Each structure stands twice: as structure tokens, then as C-alpha cells.
Amino acid sequence: MTDARLRHGRSSLAVSFFVQGVTFALLVTRIPALQDQYGISDGLLPVFLAAVPILAGVGSVVTEKVVVRVRPRAVLRWAQPVVMLALLGAGSGNALWEAALALGVFGLSVGALDASMNMMGVSLQRAYGRSIMLGFHAAYSLGGIAGASMAWAGAHWDLSLLASYLPAVVVLLPVALIGSRWYAEGAEPDSEAGEAQGKGAASVSFKLLMPLCLVMSFAYIGDSTVSNWSAKYLQDVLGSSEQLSTVPYNVYMVTTLLGRAVGDLGVRRFGAVAVVRFGSVLAAAGFAVVAVAGGAWIGMLGFTMLGLGLCVIVPQTFAAAGRMFPGASDTAIAWLNVFNYVGFLVGSPLVGALGDAWSYRGAMLVPMVLVLATLVYAKSFGTESARYGGGHERPRTVDVG
Secondary structure, three states: OOHHHHHHHHHHHHHHHHHHHHHHHHHHOOHHHHHHHHOOOOOOHHHHHHHHHHHHHHHHHHHHHHOOOOOHHHHHHHHHHHHHHHHHHHHHOOOHHHHHHHHHHHHHHHHHHHHHHHHHHHHHHHHHOOOOHHHHHHHHHHHHHHHHHHHHHHHHOOOOHHHHHHHHHHHHHHHHHHHHHHOOOOOOOOHHHHHHHHHHHHHOOHHHHHHHHHHHHHHHHHHHHHHHHHHHHHHHHOOOOHHHHOHHHHHHHHHHHHHHHHHHHHHHHHOHHHHHHHHHHHHHHHHHHHHHOOOHHHHHHHHHHHHHHHOOHHHHHHHHHHHHOOOOHHHHHHHHHHHHHHHHHHHHHHHHHHHHHOOHHHHOHHHHHHHHHHHHHHHHHHOOOOOOOOOOOOOOOOOOO
8 A cells, every 4th residue: 555545544534533523422412402302201311322322332243244344444434424314314303213213323323433433543553553543533522522512503593403413414424425535444455364354353352352341441431421420510519600511521522632632642652551551540630630629620620631631542442452453453443342332331320320329529439440440451552563652663564556
């Protein structure tokens, strides 16, 4: 593969991460409006919300089987438009079965999308011979900020969901389709190599992969705690105004973007293990600050620390899985991606239950301990066949075709 194709592939994949960030943010930030539009009861809403990550996990596992015959770029090429059309469907219906169908399609296709995007990112990083995964996830964070801003505008101007979603889909769907022409992977296996990859799927040791799966879950428990409880915590526990309570999540998203934008440089300079350890300690300290904060501004300082700490963990977990199983990285990443949704499913109910039964300050200590437990598994991030960090780089892989 030529250097030009690598650059084009990297840019087009970054666009896909950005588009997915916009799409996902538009869905999750307008959940109250979805509930109102479809008349979903408070008792039924958790079922709908849980179904999306469960189906996404199914989609990720199915993708692991599909990419044995069809490359991840082909999966991504169709999955991204389906996700966006499912979002549009969720915004345009009015019957409960329409919501169930749209969210079901969204869940299945978003699992395939997440898995295939990260498969391609790991493959391109291998070809580059240096850390670039954090840059892709920075694009996702930027898209999340853009999507949340669009959702805020829609809510502020009291727009219907369809009116909120349609402009984003009209603009970004063609962008994603055009960008998919330049999708590229770090290796273009022929049929024999493809068969070897398929056979290699059986060689993934889940005993070796499990530490990374736990780290992925811990990180998303922390992330879902911020996204679901930061506003309530600031308003109900720290006594902020309703307007100020909306700030922590935005601050969290911005610091996530900034941390990921510079994170690859840190990995190249100090190595993945050191960066993950630093991020884990900083995130745990952020939860501690939130738990003991005496006022809203100290609480926001904690959420800022959380964004800078958590942002490096997930991209490096995917990258570590690719290095750990270089002959079966697609399989490893597909299964690892499932634990993204496990953390998302567990995090919000866990903190809510602890907050109701105990206290929300005490509840913040649980994700703190889980994130800090990443230190126990940090050595799993150093399983490189060739070192990407610490100032040592591999030569680029250059294939023809």
C-alpha cells in the first residue's frame, strides 16, 4: 500500500469516526424527546435503553464472523448509512413498534460500525508503525460535541426530532458515502491470508484478552457515570443551578477531545503502559474530587480531570488487543468491543442504585475504584511485538494494491 493510500485511508476513517460521534450524540442527548414522542413510560424506557447496547453487542459478535469473508471496510461502508437512516427512522415515527424497530436496527448496525471502525484503525496503526488510534477517537469526540450542540439547538428551538435529525443526515450521509471510497487497511490479505485470519480467530485466548475486556468495561462504567449522572450530581448534591448543571458533560467532552488530540504523542514518547497508568490515576483522582467536592466549581474540576484521564484508555485498549493477537486482531477487537456495551449497561444503573440506597457521593467512589483497578492490568498494554511508544517506531508496512 502506498503512503498516499495510507494517508487517504486515515483521513476517511477519521471522517467516519466524526460522523458516528455526531450520530450517537444526536440519539442519546434527545432521549427525553424520544420518550415524549412515542409515549414510552418511565417503566418501559430502561428496556428500550438497554436493548440498544445489547443488540450492539450482538452486532459486534456477528461482525467478527462476517469479516472472515468480507473485509472490515466493506462492513463499515454499509453499516454507517444504516445507522444514520435508523436515527432518522427513530425521529420520524409515532407508534411504539416503530421506535422499537428503529432502535433495534440502530443497535445492531452500530455494533457492526464500532467493531469495523476500530478493526480498521488498529490495522492502519500497524501499517504506520506508530500510535494513531487516539486521533481517530479524538474525531469521534469532536463529532460528539457537534452532535450535542445540534441537539441543544433542536431542544432550544423546540424542533421535532425529525427536524433535528434530518439536516445532519442530509449533510453527513453523502460525506460518509463519498469518504468510504478511500477506506484502506494496513494489510490487504489475499484469499490464503484471509483463510489464515479465519483460522486465527480460534487462536484468540480469552484468558489473555480478559484483562483488556475488564479495562474496557471499567472505562465505560466511568464514562456512563459522567454522561448519565453529572448534571443530577451537580444540581442535587452540589447545589448548582439547572443551567450550570449542564456544563460538566460539555467540559468532559471538550477535555476528552483535547486529551485524545495529544494522546498519540504521549504514547510515542512514553509508551502505552505509562500513558494508560497516568490516565487511570488522573481519572480516579477526578472521581475522588467529585466525591468530596464542597461546591459546583470543585465538582467541575473533578469532571475535567475525568475527561483528561479516561479519554486515553479506550483507544489504547483496542490498540493493545491488536498487538496482543496480530494474526487474529479482528476477532479480538470484535469481542473486546462487546465489553464497551457491558460497561455502558452496568455503569448508569450501578451508580443510580448506589446513590438511592447509600449516597451519590459514595456512589462516585465505586467507578473510582474500578478505574484505578486498571493499574493492575496495565502490563497488558505492553504486549507489543514491536514497540510503538517510548520513542521507538517500526518501519511502515508498504504493500502493493
